Amino acid sequence: MSIKIYGDPGSGSLRRITSAAAVMGVEIERVNIDLFKGESHTPEYLELNPHGLSPVMVDGDFVLYESSAINLYLAEKAGSDLAGTTTRERYEILQWMFWSGEQWRVFATLTFDEVLAKRFMGKPADESIVNLAAAKLRAGASVLDAHLAKHDYIVGDRLTLVDFDIAGPFSQNERTKIPLNEFPNLVAWQQRLLETVPAWADTKREVDVRIDTALEAAGIKL
Ligand SMILES: N[C@@H](CCC(=O)N[C@@H](CS)C(=O)NCC(=O)O)C(=O)O
Structure with missing residues (x-):
């Protein structure tokens, strides 16, 4: 099945x-x-x-x-x-997964809801929420940027599940304008994923087509 x-x-x-x-x-x-x-x-x-x-x-x-x-x-x-092979690797992956869920992606989602989802409903974004989310994302991104200055991947210098978790916000950042591009090591890591993991590039295209088509159909220009 x-x-x-x-x-x-x-x-x-x-x-x-x-x-x-x-x-x-x-x-x-x-x-x-x-x-x-x-x-x-x-x-x-x-x-x-x-x-x-x-x-x-x-x-x-x-x-x-x-x-x-x-x-x-x-x-x-x-x-x-x-998902990791050693105890240490598995728990480092979980550490970053929990961090990503509670302190990172949630602010990208909040921005998406304000900047994009609300536009579909004909409502304006609440700038105070967008600004709060940007400040939280910048704080997380600066730690990630320092981490990625010394590592090619989030855990163990090879691809693990948590790279996809933490890279999730890059799916919409060109549209929501969250401040990820200010962080060169973060951007270089994202580019590395796109260039070395064909599925990450394929799924980016799928997301882009789906959202850009929906925006166009609704007559929304960002
Ligand atoms: N923490 C959840 C996030 C789920 C989530 O935010 N899903 C969004 C799409 S990416 C959704 O279903 N939104 C629909 C809604 O809010 O009504 C996960 O990692 O799966």
């Missing part, structure tokens, strides 16, 4: 899973949901994830949400080293 992944092709979180699955050679069946049409809030979808968020994984009778948890599950199933 195939592993189903529900998500919108424009989602940076779906991208974290589809990229990791491709690198790990895990076959997945994509189930498209349209977030612009609110399809993560239908009664059927809320049975899968009562938070109304995507992506969601369904593997037989096992339903799992949160992209990092899904990636860890897929890595364990595939016996992949992307």
